[in-house]
Structure formats: C-alpha cells, structure tokens
Amino acid sequence: MFRRGLACLAGVLGLMAALAFPAVAQEKKIKIGVVYDLTGPFAGGGSELHNLGAKIMIDHINATGGIEGYKIDAIYADAQSKPDVAINEAVRLIEQEKVDMLLGFFSSAECVPTAARVEQFKKFMWITTCIASPVLENRHLKYVFRAQPYGTQWGLASTAMLTAYAKEAFGKEPKDLRVAIIHEDGAYGVDVARGNSEGAAKGGLNVVLKEGYSVTAPDLSSLVTKLKRARPDVILHTGYNPDISLFLRQAREGGLRFQALIGHGAGYTDYSKLKAAGGTDVNFFMDVDPISIWEVKPDALKPGLAELTKMVGEAYKKAKPETVIMSAHVGMAASNTHLFLSQVLPRAIKTYGGIDAEALRKAALDVDVPEGGTMLGFGAKFEPETAVMAGQNNRAYPVVIQYVDDKAYVVWPKALQQRAPVLKLPDSSPYAVK
Amino acid sequence: MFDIYLLEAGINGILLGGVLALLALGCNLVFGVIDVVWICYAEMIMMGMYGMFYLVSVYHWPFLLAAPVAIALVGIIGVLLHLIVIAPLLNAAPINQLLATGGVLAFLQALATVLFGIDFRNLGIRMPVIEVSDMYLSYARLLAFGTALAGMIAVYLFLSRTYTGTAIRAISQDRQIMPLMGVDSRKIYLITSLIGGSLAGLAACLLVLQYDVHPFIGLTFGPITFMICVLGGLGNMIGGFVASFIFAEIISVGGLYMDLEWGYVFAFVFFIVTMFVRPRGLLARKS
Numbered sequence: 001m002f003r004r005g006l007a008c009l010a011g012v013l014g015l016m017a018a019l020a021f022p023a024v025a026q027e028k029k030i031k032i033g034v035v036y037d038l039t040g041p042f043a044g045g046g047s048e049l050h051n052l053g054a055k056i057m058i059d060h061i062n063a064t065g066g067i068e069g070y071k072i073d074a075i076y077a078d079a080q081s082k083p084d085v086a087i088n089e090a091v092r093l094i095e096q097e098k099v100d101m102l103l104g105f106f107s108s109a110e111c112v113p114t115a116a117r118v119e120q121f122k123k124f125m126w127i128t129t130c131i132a133s134p135v136l137e138n139r140h141l142k143y144v145f146r147a148q149p150y151g152t153q154w155g156l157a158s159t160a161m162l163t164a165y166a167k168e169a170f171g172k173e174p175k176d177l178r179v180a181i182i183h184e185d186g187a188y189g190v191d192v193a194r195g196n197s198e199g200a201a202k203g204g205l206n207v208v209l210k211e212g213y214s215v216t217a218p219d220l221s222s223l224v225t226k227l228k229r230a231r232p233d234v235i236l237h238t239g240y241n242p243d244i245s246l247f248l249r250q251a252r253e254g255g256l257r258f259q260a261l262i263g264h265g266a267g268y269t270d271y272s273k274l275k276a277a278g279g280t281d282v283n284f285f286m287d288v289d290p291i292s293i294w295e296v297k298p299d300a301l302k303p304g305l306a307e308l309t310k311m312v313g314e315a316y317k318k319a320k321p322e323t324v325i326m327s328a329h330v331g332m333a334a335s336n337t338h339l340f341l342s343q344v345l346p347r348a349i350k351t352y353g354g355i356d357a358e359a360l361r362k363a364a365l366d367v368d369v370p371e372g373g374t375m376l377g378f379g380a381k382f383e384p385e386t387a388v389m390a391g392q393n394n395r396a397y398p399v400v401i402q403y404v405d406d407k408a409y410v411v412w413p414k415a416l417q418q419r420a421p422v423l424k425l426p427d428s429s430p431y432a433v434k
Numbered sequence: 435m436f437d438i439y440l441l442e443a444g445i446n447g448i449l450l451g452g453v454l455a456l457l458a459l460g461c462n463l464v465f466g467v468i469d470v471v472w473i474c475y476a477e478m479i480m481m482g483m484y485g486m487f488y489l490v491s492v493y494h495w496p497f498l499l500a501a502p503v504a505i506a507l508v509g510i511i512g513v514l515l516h517l518i519v520i521a522p523l524l525n526a527a528p529i530n531q532l533l534a535t536g537g538v539l540a541f542l543q544a545l546a547t548v549l550f551g552i553d554f555r556n557l558g559i560r561m562p563v564i565e566v567s568d569m570y571l572s573y574a575r576l577l578a579f580g581t582a583l584a585g586m587i588a589v590y591l592f593l594s595r596t597y598t599g600t601a602i603r604a605i606s607q608d609r610q611i612m613p614l615m616g617v618d619s620r621k622i623y624l625i626t627s628l629i630g631g632s633l634a635g636l637a638a639c640l641l642v643l644q645y646d647v648h649p650f651i652g653l654t655f656g657p658i659t660f661m662i663c664v665l666g667g668l669g670n671m672i673g674g675f676v677a678s679f680i681f682a683e684i685i686s687v688g689g690l691y692m693d694l695e696w697g698y699v700f701a702f703v704f705f706i707v708t709m710f711v712r713p714r715g716l717l718a719r720k721s
Contacts, residue, residue: 252563
C-alpha cells in the first residue's frame with residue numbers, strides 16, 4: 001500500500017514537473033530596472049517622455065517574442081528629479097528587486113553619482129539620455145555604456161554652425177560675433193557650456209558673457225540685465241524647464257534683444273511645451289539634440305528601422321492622444337533602448353552565454369553599427385575601458401534644428417541640412433534687434 | 435558714472451521684493467496668531483495657481499472673475515488645513531506641527547501630480563511692459579508689488595481697526611488668557627487660517643501671471659519664503675516685508691556684478707549672519 005502510495009506521489013510529481021517544464025523554459029527573462037524621473041521638475045522637462053519611449057520599445061520587443069528566448073521583465077522606478085533618490089532607487093533595484101541591469105536616466109545630475117554606484121555593484125548600466133561628459137570622462141567605468149552623444153558635443157555643434165555662418169548670416173568675422181553662454185549650473189548645463197566655450201575658442205567667437213544659474217531660481221531678471229549690458233548677437237542657452245520659460249518671459253519683459261537663440265536639448269527639445277510657454281515668439285529658435293526619429297529620412301536607415309519608427313509614433317499617439325507635435329524625447333529613448341535590445345542583448349546571450357554584466361559588457365564592446373543603423377540615424381561603437389570616455393558611443397552626434405512655423409528642420413551639419421538656418425530673427429519677433 | 439543697468443537691477447530687486455513680500459505676508463500672519471509654521475504654504479499657492487489655470491484657460495472665465503474664486507478656494511484649503519491637521523496638534527511639540535505641515539506639503543505635491551499631471555502650464559496671458567528710457571519694467575511684477583503693498587496695508591488696517599482684528603492680535607499676544615476673557619479662540623484661528631489661505635490665493639493669482647505652474651513650483655518659492663519669514667522675525671508682518679526687499683536687492687544687485695549664484699550666496703550669508711546677531715529676526719516680536 002505504502003509503495004503504491006509512493007508510486008502515485010512520484011507519478012503526480014513527475015506530471016507536475018512535466019507540466020511545469022515548458023513554463024520554466026518560457027519564463028527565461030532579463031530583469032531590467034528602468035529609471036527615469038516620473039515626478040518632480042524633470043518629469044515635465046522631458047524625462048516622462050523618455051520613460052514612455054523606453055517602455056514602448058520594451059513592450060514591442062516583448063509582444064514580438066522577446067530576445068533569443070528571453071522576455072524583458074521591466075521594473076520602472078521614479079527618480080523624482082532628485083540625485084539621492086536616483087541612487088537609492090538604483091540600489092533598491094539591484095539589491096531588492098535583483099535586476100540584471102539598469103537602463104534609462106534622464107538627468108546628468110543623477111547620472112554622475114548613480115553610474116559610479118552601479119559600477120561598484122558590477123552591474124550593467126545602459127544610459128539612454130543623460131549627456132554630461134563627467135558621467136564617463138576619465139572614470140574608466142567597465143559596466144556603464146551610453147548610446148547618446150555627450151554634452152560637449154552639444155556645445156561644439158552650435159558654435160561650429162555659428163563659426164561657419166558668421167560672415168554669411170551676420171556679415172561679421174567670427175571674432176566680431178558676440179556670443180553669450182548661459183546655462184543651468186548642474187552637470188548637464190556646465191558640460192554643454194564647456195563645449196560652447198571650447199567651440200567658441202576654436203572658431204574665434206567673441207564670448208561676451210558666460211553665466212550659470214540654478215534651475216529652481218525664482219528670478220532671472222539680473223541675468224537679463226547682464227545680457228542687455230553684454231549685447232550679444234547670439235545666445236547659447238542650456239536649461240531644463242521651467243527655467244527656460246522663466247528666462248524667455250523675463251527676457252521679453254526686460255527688453256532683451258538678440259539675433260539668434262540656440263537652445264541645447266532638454267527644455268528646448270519639447271516643442272509643444274516650448275510653444276506653450278513662448279507662443280509664436282519661439283519661431284526661429286534653434287535646438288541642438290539628436291535628430292528626431294520622425295525627421296530622419298527613411299531611405300537613410302537600415303531596412304526595418306523606418307517601420308519601427310512608425311510603430312513608436314503610433315504607440316506614442318495612443319499613449320498620449322493629445323499630442324500635436326511628437327517630441328524628439330520619445331524617439332531618443334526608444335532608439336537608444338532598441339540599440340541595446342537589438343545589438344547588445346542578443347549578442348550577450350548568443351556569443352557570451354548569458355545576461356550577466358560581464359557578458360553584456362563584452363557584447364556592448366563588440367557592437368559595430370554603421371551610420372544609418374539606429375533609428376536616430378547615427379551608428380554605434382563604444383569606447384573601450386582604457387579610453388578617456390570609456391563606454392561612450394563614439395558614433396553618436398547631435399544636430400542643430402530650427403523651429404520654423406511649427407516645423408523642425410535640420411540646419412546643421414550641412415551634410416544633413418534640410419534647409420539653411422535663419423540666423424537673424426525676423427522683425428515680428430519681440431526679441432529681434434530692430 | 436551713472437549706470438542704467440544698476441538702476442534697472444535695483445528696480446527689479448524692488449519688484450522681486452514685492453513678490454516675496456506677498457508670499458511672506460500670509461505665512462507670517464498664521465505664525466503670528468496660531469504659532470504654527472505652514473511649511474506647505476508654497477504648495478497652497480500652487481493649488482491656487484492650478485485653480486486659476488483651469489478657470490481661465492480651460493473654462494475660459496475672465497481673469498478678474500476667476501481670481502476671487504481662486505482666492506476663496508485657497509482660503510478654504512487654509513481652513514481645512516487648520517481643522518484637519520493643525521487643530522489636533524495645537525498643543526503638540528512644534529516639531530510635530532512642523533512635520534505635520536511638511537506631510538501636507540508632500541501630500542499636496544502628490545495630489546497635484548495625480549490630478550493635474552506633471553506638465554508645465556501657463557495662462558498664456560501677456561502683460562504689457564512699461565518702457566522708461568532704456569529700462570523695461572514688468573507690469574506683472576509691478577502689479578504684484580502694488581498688491582503686496584495694498585495687502586499689507588489692508589491686513590494692518592483689519593488687525594488694528596476691526597473687532598475681529600483686535601481679537602486676533604490679542605490672542606496672538608496670549609493664547610492662554612484670552613479664551614478665559616471670552617474670546618472664542620477656535621473661531622479666531624479659523625478666521626486667521628481663512629485669511630492666511632486667502633493671501634496665498636492672492637499670491638497665486640499674481641504668480642500665475644509670471645510663472646508656469648507645475649506640481650513642484652513650491653520648491654522654487656517655499657524655502658526662500660520661509661527664510662524671509664525667519665529673517666524678518668517669524669510672525670512679524672512688517673519684518674517679513676522689510677526682509678523681502680533686503681533679500682531681493684541682494685539677489686538682484688549682487689547678481690548683476692557677480693555670477694548670479696553669488697547673489698543668492700550673499701543673501702544666504704546675510705541670513706546666517708543675521709541669525710547670529712539677531713536670532714529672532716530683524717524685527718522680532720517681543721515674546
């Protein structure tokens with residue numbers, strides 16, 4: 001009787017195991033902690049849109065069968081626009097949620113300390129957004145990779161364009177072109193401003209003012225007064241939001257006049273919000289950022305990417321039906337997330353046998369995507385650990401776009417130019433030098 | 435040599451002072467009477483700004499009609515804050531009161547995030563600019579300055595010329611004795627909370643003309659408002675008024691001659707030094 005009972009039990013257990021086996025096989029998954037700011041000032045400044053872009057891509061990959069038998073188990077965390085919270089969330093995701101890796105990060109102020117902390121855990125970190133050079137520069141991090149261009153490139157792009165167009169657009173030699181550099185004083189703004197200074201020095205531009213301010217400053221009228229005194233032809237501005245809105249409002253009320261304004265990402269990238277703050281005043285403003293995926297010519301991309309861009313756009317509009325002009329933020333995160341999911345993860349699984357940090361790191365270093373191989377148009381090749389910018393995608397670059405009558409046009413570099421830049425605001429602008 | 439930019443910075447400082455004075459007015463009134471710091475004061479202003487945004491931009495009410503409604507709305511929030519949070523803690527340790535209103539701060543931020551989302555919103559109203567010589571003065575700021583001045587005078591007249599105002603002043607001088615002399619302290623606290631909240635609502639109506647509203651706008655004004663109240667002497671409305679202008683001038687003129695951030699550094703250094711020299715504030719009440 002006892003033996004029959006044992007046999008029955010064994011049979012039941014065997015059946016259960018047999019039933020469970022396929023389920024176990026299907027449950028292979030990579031656990032990814034996705035960290036963006038979903039609350040706090042950065043959320044509205046673009047971070048929430050980056051979160052949406054990453055989520056759209058992760059959901060799409062899961063819906064189309066996952067990667068090499070792995071499903072993505074994404075755990076979304078809110079950094080609350082605070083560096084300390086970003087670090088704590090990263091640690092919580094690693095220690096308590098046992099994630100295999102981290103992805104995301106909007107704010108450079110959060111990225112700089114979090115990258116170092118994640119490296120201590122020997123976990124893989126894939127940065128989709130934050131751009132400050134100090135995140136990677138001279139740190140030789142092994143497990144932190146950034147698909148996005150880095151901040152100094154932003155500053156260099158705008159100044160290179162000004163140098164090239166000084167004579168043609170302003171009728172001045174570069175040395176006579178008066179340029180003011182203003183920026184939020186966090187890691188992001190400081191780094192872009194550094195690029196501006198380097199670019200201005202290289203091009204021989206005349207920097208008449210360089211000044212930082214706190215993103216939460218309640219008043220920027222002193223800055224406006226200083227700018228009036230410095231009389232710049234061009235203002236190079238790096239900010240989040242709502243500091244950009246405050247500056248533009250106080251600049252208009254303070255009678256500040258200039259010939260051109262070039263923003264550098266973040267608050268200048270979300271045109272809907274920029275227009276909501278400044279109305280038609282923002283017409284002919286420029287912005288430096290990776291090109292919007294919806295502006296990339298489909299025939300310049302690797303086959304299949306244009307369809308992916310279309311899918312992201314449809315999912316974006318489904319998630320936010322009120323959207324009028326699709327923000328470049330969503331596309332940036334979607335593309336950079338796709339780069340990881342299509343190039344790094346499958347290679348780590350197939351070539352390096354798993355999804356641990358070491359396999360992911362080796363796979364990332366093997367990535368060699370030519371121009372046109374990502375939805376953002378640029379390619380991908382990551383700097384090795386010995387390089388100054390270890391982990392940086394050295395094929396990524398930003399472009400300068402100009403908003404003209406509610407449309408965005410690439411105006412720099414010349415190779416990608418959709419139209420020539422308008423470098424003198426028309427008389428109808430309240431900021432125009434009359 | 436005459437420097438028109440210095441003059442402009444000085445005038446901008448005065449106008450910024452008006453904004454800060456308006457913020458400090460209600461906060462000081464409440465502390466002066468109830469002896470509780472509304473740490474969540476800036477978040478109440480944020481709720482008023484949202485009220486204005488919805489009434490004016492979404493429901494298309496005229497600004498002047500929406501403003502009294504928004505003021506009343508924040509006034510009611512002030513009363514509710516007193517009834518639900520402050521009243522049960524009136525005899526509690528100050529730190530508990532501070533933590534409780536700090537909790538309300540986080541609650542209001544979270545509530546606004548859930549109700550209104552994280553987007554920045556503005557009325558899209560463009561106030562005219564006054565041009566004098568090469569100087570440009572913001573009409574919105576002039577309005578805030580004038581309102582702060584008028585509000586200050588109105589509150590002063592209310593406190594000194596009316597029966598209720600006299601009762602408020604009396605209870606602020608001695609919370610234990612006045613109830614024994616027939617003053618209904620509960621009613622006085624409620625009236626004070628209503629006025630304090632309404633002043634936050636008034637500030638909201640003027641700030642919404644100058645700033646985008648989002649759930650975390652309080653971070654921009656909260657700390658500086660609290661510092662001004664302490665600098666002027668917590669509970670001292672005239673002290674708060676004076677401190678606002680000192681603070682604003684240091685920020686504005688200091689920021690003109692040095693990096694903008696140095697203006698704030700000097701303002702904070704001034705605050706710290708004052709706290710050492712006059713720990714109860716520039717024009718502290720005698721206890």
